[in-house]
Structures are given as C-alpha cells and as structure tokens.
Amino acid sequence: MSPQPLILLVDDERSIRNFLRICLSTQDYRTVEADSGIQALTLASSYVPDLVVLDLGLPDTDGIDVLKRIRAWSGVPVIVLSARDQERDKVEALDAGADDYLTKPFGVEELLARVRVSLRHSAGRLAGETATVYRRGELAIDLAKREVRRGEAQIHLTPIEYKLLAVLARHAGSVVTHKQLLAEVWGPESAQQQQYARVFMAGLRRKIEEKPSSPCYLLTEVGVGYRLVESE
Amino acid sequence: MARTFGVDWIAIHVQTASADTASESNRSRVDEHLRLAERLGAKVEIVTGNDVSATVIEYARQNQVTRIVIGKGAGTGLRRYLRKGIAARIVRRSGGVDVIVVRGESTPRRVQPPLRRRRNLLEPPLLSVSAVAVATAIGSLFDRGSVATANIVMIYLLTAFSASVLSGWLTGLTTSILAVLAFNFFFTRPYYTLNVSDPQYLVTIAVMIVVTLVSSSLAARVKLQAALSSERERRARTLYELSRKLSEAGGEERVCAVAQEELTGLLGNELTVVASNGVAELSPGTVRESARRCVRDSRSIDGAGTDGGETATRVLPLEGKEAVVGVIVLPNGGATRQIIADDPSLFAGMTSLIAFALEREQASVRARERLVEIENEKMRNAVLRGISHDLRTPLAAISGSVTTLLRGNLDAESTRNLTRAIAQEADWMGRVVENMLHATRLEAGGLQLEVNLEPVDDLVTAAVSRVSRQAAVDGTEPSITVTLPEELLVAPMDLALMEQVLINVLDNAVRYSPPGSPVTVAVYRSGESIDIVVEDEGPGIRTADRDHIFEKFFRGGASRSIRGTGLGLWISEAIVTAHHGTIDAENRESGGSRFRVSLPTRPQS
Numbered sequence: 001m002s003p004q005p006l007i008l009l010v011d012d013e014r015s016i017r018n019f020l021r022i023c024l025s026t027q028d029y030r031t032v033e034a035d036s037g038i039q040a041l042t043l044a045s046s047y048v049p050d051l052v053v054l055d056l057g058l059p060d061t062d063g064i065d066v067l068k069r070i071r072a073w074s075g076v077p078v079i080v081l082s083a084r085d086q087e088r089d090k091v092e093a094l095d096a097g098a099d100d101y102l103t104k105p106f107g108v109e110e111l112l113a114r115v116r117v118s119l120r121h122s123a124g125r126l127a128g129e130t131a132t133v134y135r136r137g138e139l140a141i142d143l144a145k146r147e148v149r150r151g152e153a154q155i156h157l158t159p160i161e162y163k164l165l166a167v168l169a170r171h172a173g174s175v176v177t178h179k180q181l182l183a184e185v186w187g188p189e190s191a192q193q194q195q196y197a198r199v200f201m202a203g204l205r206r207k208i209e210e211k212p213s214s215p216c217y218l219l220t221e222v223g224v225g226y227r228l229v230e231s232e
Numbered sequence: 233m234a235r236t237f238g239v240d241w242i243a244i245h246v247q248t249a250s251a252d253t254a255s256e257s258n259r260s261r262v263d264e265h266l267r268l269a270e271r272l273g274a275k276v277e278i279v280t281g282n283d284v285s286a287t288v289i290e291y292a293r294q295n296q297v298t299r300i301v302i303g304k305g306a307g308t309g310l311r312r313y314l315r316k317g318i319a320a321r322i323v324r325r326s327g328g329v330d331v332i333v334v335r336g337e338s339t340p341r342r343v344q345p346p347l348r349r350r351r352n353l354l355e356p357p358l359l360s361v362s363a364v365a366v367a368t369a370i371g372s373l374f375d376r377g378s379v380a381t382a383n384i385v386m387i388y389l390l391t392a393f394s395a396s397v398l399s400g401w402l403t404g405l406t407t408s409i410l411a412v413l414a415f416n417f418f419f420t421r422p423y424y425t426l427n428v429s430d431p432q433y434l435v436t437i438a439v440m441i442v443v444t445l446v447s448s449s450l451a452a453r454v455k456l457q458a459a460l461s462s463e464r465e466r467r468a469r470t471l472y473e474l475s476r477k478l479s480e481a482g483g484e485e486r487v488c489a490v491a492q493e494e495l496t497g498l499l500g501n502e503l504t505v506v507a508s509n510g511v512a513e514l515s516p517g518t519v520r521e522s523a524r525r526c527v528r529d530s531r532s533i534d535g536a537g538t539d540g541g542e543t544a545t546r547v548l549p550l551e552g553k554e555a556v557v558g559v560i561v562l563p564n565g566g567a568t569r570q571i572i573a574d575d576p577s578l579f580a581g582m583t584s585l586i587a588f589a590l591e592r593e594q595a596s597v598r599a600r601e602r603l604v605e606i607e608n609e610k611m612r613n614a615v616l617r618g619i620s621h622d623l624r625t626p627l628a629a630i631s632g633s634v635t636t637l638l639r640g641n642l643d644a645e646s647t648r649n650l651t652r653a654i655a656q657e658a659d660w661m662g663r664v665v666e667n668m669l670h671a672t673r674l675e676a677g678g679l680q681l682e683v684n685l686e687p688v689d690d691l692v693t694a695a696v697s698r699v700s701r702q703a704a705v706d707g708t709e710p711s712i713t714v715t716l717p718e719e720l721l722v723a724p725m726d727l728a729l730m731e732q733v734l735i736n737v738l739d740n741a742v743r744y745s746p747p748g749s750p751v752t753v754a755v756y757r758s759g760e761s762i763d764i765v766v767e768d769e770g771p772g773i774r775t776a777d778r779d780h781i782f783e784k785f786f787r788g789g790a791s792r793s794i795r796g797t798g799l800g801l802w803i804s805e806a807i808v809t810a811h812h813g814t815i816d817a818e819n820r821e822s823g824g825s826r827f828r829v830s831l832p833t834r835p836q837s
Binding site for chain 1: 685690
C-alpha cells in the first residue's frame, strides 16, 4: 500500500496551521509546515509533497508568486486560502494554476472535500486515466457516449451546453473559473463571449437541476466561476 | 532704534496733493528711502492726506503706534521752517504717543528742478503773454477815452482771472502783472510809458492782483475737489467691482484668479495671486522661497539678489486677521511701484478685500472640514461601540464554552452542546466581520462595482443557499421558497455585492420571523427592471421604524432581543443605489413584511 499523501501547509498564522494539521491528520494525511514563502519553496523542492495548501497573504512574498514558482517545475495540486478582501487574488491564483480555493473562514468539510478532489484529480492525471463517467444522485454524464441523463430520462443539451458541462465534469468537484471555461469552450480569444457564458450556464442549470431554484449539482461560485459537485 | 527697543517699526510716507507736482527725482528719493526702510525691517506705509502731521497722528492712533520718530530736517529757510513746523505740529497733537525728533543730515542730493517739458500755448509764460496781448488788442479796438478805463480794466481782469483759473496761481499772477503793465503802458496817461500819473491806478493794480490770486486759489481748490471726487468715485467703483467679483467667486482658487485678473487690470503687469496653501505649488526657485518667507514673517519680500532690477519680483503678503492668507507676486519694476505709490489707498483697499475674501474661503473650508471631522468622529465612535459589542458577545460565548470543554468531565450531550455553540458564535462573528468589511469599503467610497450581465437565477440561488447554510449552523431550518420566472432574466450587476444585498434581506426575514415560518423569494420582470421580492410572515415593520430601517446602525424597536449590527440594510441600500436600482420595504396586508429590490435590466451610464 502506498504511503499516505504528504501535504505542505503554508500559512504564517500558527493557529491556522495547527487547525489544518489536526484536521488533516484525522484523515491520516501526513503534513509539513512552512510559515513563509521562501520556506515553502525550499520544502516543496525537498519534500515533493502530493498537495500544497497555500495562504495568499504571506508576510514575505506574494502567495501568487510562490504559486507561479512552484508551477514552473511542478504540477502538484495547490489549494489557495484567501481572506475576504483578496477576492481578486483568489481568481488570479486560480487562473495562474491553482486547483481550488477556500475562503477564510472555512469549515472542515469543505477543506477535506477540496483536498480529496484535488488529490484524486492529480492521481488520475499521473496514472493517465480520466474518468469518463460522472454520477451524482440522479445525474449521470457519460463523456464517452456524450450522454447526459437525470434518472431514466435523457437530457437534451445544445452543443455548447454539452461542452460546458463536459468541462465541468472533467473538473468535477473543483472550481472552474469563468476564464478557464471560456478558454476551453470557445477558445482563448473569447473575452467577448463572457456575457453569454453566464446565460448558457443558467440555461444548462435549468435543464439538469430538478429544482433550478435550489441547485444541487451545478453551483455558482460568486465572483469566481462554477463548480459541478464531486462525483460519487 | 527699533532694534534697540526690539519693536516693530513702520516707515510712513504721507502723500499730499502737491506731491502730484513733485519732481521725478524727489519721488525716486522717497522711493529709495522707503525701500531702505523696508530692508531694515520696517513695514512701509504710504498714506494720503493734505495735512502731513494730522495724517501721521491719525495713522499712529489707528495702528496703536507707541512712538513716532521724525526727522527735523537740516534744510534752510522755508524748507526748514516747514519741516520744523510738521515736527512741532506732530508733537503738539501727539497726545499719548511719544514723539522723538531727530536732526536729519543735510540731503546729499539736491532736489533737481523738473525737466522742462515741450511748451505749448497753454504753458504758463506763453499763456500769460498771449492772454495779455489779446486783451490789449481788444482794448485797443476801443478809442482811448471814449470807453471808460474801468471797462478796459475789466477786460484785463477777466483775462487774468481766466488765466489763473485755467493754469494756476502762478500764471494768474504773471498774467495780472503783465496786464497791469500793459494797461499802464497803453491805456493810462501818459501813454506808452510805465509812469503812473494818477495814484488811482495803483488801487486798480492792487485789486487786479488780489482778484487774480483769490480766483486762482479758488479755482485750484475746485479743480482739486473735482479731481479728488472723480478719483474717489473711480476707486469706489473699482473696489465695489472687485468685492462683487470676489464674493461671486467660490473657492480659494477662483478668488485668487479673480484677484489676479483685477490687480492685473490695475497694474497692467504680470502678477500672481497665490493662497497661502498654494505657495508650496509654485515652481521651485527664489519666488517660492520669498513667498514662503512672506507667509511666515508676514512682510513683503523683494526678490533675492536682484536689487532694484527691472525683472526682480516682489512678494506682498495678503494679511488676514490672524495670519497671512496669501501672497501677491509682482514685478518689482519702477512702473508697478509707481502705480501703487500713485494710489496707495486703492491698492491697499484691493489687497485687503482680497485678503478678506481669501480668509473667508479658508475659514469656510476649515468649517466644512471640521464638520466632516465631527461627523467622522461620531461615526467612528458608533462603529467602535458597535464592533466591540458585536464581537465581544460571541467571543465571550466562545471562550466560555472552550474553557468549560478544557476542564473536561462533561457528558457527551453537554460537549456536543458547547461545541455547537462555538461553531454558531464563530459563524456569527464571521457575518459581522463580513458586513463591517462592506461598510468600511462603502465609507471609504471604494465601492467599485465589477459589473457583468448576470442571470438573476444565479443571484437568487447563491444567496438562498448561503442563508440556508448559515441557518443550518444556527440550528434552524428556514423554509425558503423560491419562484423563478420561466423567462431567463439577466441584469448587469456585481454578483458578489448583489448577493450580499439579498443575503442581508433574506437573513433579516429569517431571523425576525418565528422559527420555521415561511419566507418566499419571487422574481418578476417589471418593464425595464427586475423585481426581487422577499416576503415573510414575521411581525412586520413598526410604523415608527419605517423611515429609519435603511439608516446606518438603526435597530428596530422590536429587534432588541435579536442580534444585528444595524448595518445590513444600510449596506444593501448603498449597493442597490450604486446599481441604479431601488430597495424598499412595506408591511403586507396579511401580516409580515415585504422587501422589494428593483434592478434595471439595461446598463445605466
């Protein structure tokens, strides 16, 4: 059996690191801790962790800077932690290659879910296998057959709606920013489409959700993007 | 002397009506003296008045001068007598003011007579000769003896009178002497000699001279009065215009601009008027330095190192009641000085009007700032009170629960209870901080919208799920029903901020209603806008509170027992207004309240 995943925790607040360590250790994750950007970079190259939890508000260096320098040589999943007044930083970090984010204050369940999803995605990437089937509750998406069903009924989607859903399904459980979505569906030169993307997404939600007014699959991450909840 | 006594001193120059005729060199000598005085640290004043001693005493009284120093003058004859006279009269009238008379040294440079100007017919000597010639010619038209010599005398008298009125007493006098001679020569026996046979004629001659002198002095006075009153009128008009324009100008900058324009009109020169706090913005150099010193020391400063040069500048203070409120930077050339010296009271009047206007502007700015400060102070206090209360309460609960847990010896039930309490309190603190963050952004005027065309579905669902999650932490299960229209509605908005609006409104609806009572959210299109209506079945809004619920820190009378910061609806209204939308509240007929948020569907400029 492979050893438990090693997680690098980067935060200058000891109380936050403490809470993260205890919380992650309940799931048998191993942790190393850094309280500055410099230390984080050193530990990242010496320990080669399976996941990095990175606070954006570090005292010595910009968290985004740390992220970019890690990304320069490693594809390790990174979850960024941001405060409420760092909304823009958060989106920037996601577009710069972070896998997901948590806004302080956050709950344990959220943290563990993000960690779980990120580790699963990276394991899948490493093994070269991609999940072709998404299933959650009544909703089933078969990427190979290009089929979407809710219960027994097949849902008919327009080509763009399907593309959008497919992107979200491939990243199931993780947030997908508006920019990423646009780039993957319309191509990189698609800033013009941004207004439509939101409308398409609203339309898509009305088709796949049983009660669009209280969605349980397709969630809006205000100011960031969308998230299709984790596959079962 | 002033330095010995360590007091301020003033050099005063009294300009009299006769100074108009004073020679150029005399004037420049006065100018030089005054400048020397200024360099020695005196405040230089030029005042007008016909009676030198009276003017000096008057000035001294008005300005609380404690001591007058006057030079006795070392001239001879008449000059000496006059100077001494002034000194003596000042001493006599001085009252409570000490007068020190010092002996002046003899004037090193004699007063040069004025350069002769090109003559014309109205020049005194020519005028006299020609006038008498004309009079003689007229007189000779009559046959000697057929006309009474008295009438001939009248013609000469008229001539002398006219000459004196037209050209002053000197011309009058020469004319009358010439007239007497001519009369004597041509019209008195023996003819063509200057002998006087009849002593009667001596009386005639004396009368002519007296009449001439009296009439010329009367005429001169009338002319002076006329000139003075037209001068006064011009001055009054100029000052009135200036004060009208200054009072219309709002703001220091406008006042300076108006002042500059008007002074340039008077002096016809490139000059600058700068408010005291605008001095720092002058381009660096000697001018700025001088202006700075001028504001600090409150005295006029001549451009450094440019003694009397035409291009040098001079900085004059605009003195307010308490401090220098601005400066005038003007060329130090003779022309400008001359204009100021010609009518010092007009210039002084203008500068004091400008100073007054500037002072008034500065005072009103200060008053406004003070008001804002007071308002901010009140705000800060209220915020601090609010923050400390809103944060201290949950903090107390958390630390109480935690210390109890740390002591141990608790059954599972109590442990669960305490831990849940901690989670709830922490969540509440998070909400308080969130609202405060929005409030501080609003206060800082930093509400920058990141507007996108967003589906209203997203807005409503995001807000409802947040409120439900929070309620779950609180251990309540609100029943929120959402009704979305068939049509997919979109509106330009900052989704994060509008979500906060809806969260605040929904949160109020949930917390102020009895647990489990239904809350509904419905979205309608209403013409060019989208209405989001939140209804609850709670107690509704009390009539007394209705006009205040959107005010900052307002807590309704019914809300004492319910937690809140009094910020939520205030923030909400500010955000909705920034979106060009509206938010209002009313009571439903069937009980409970209804909040309506209305957003325009088209982008507003």
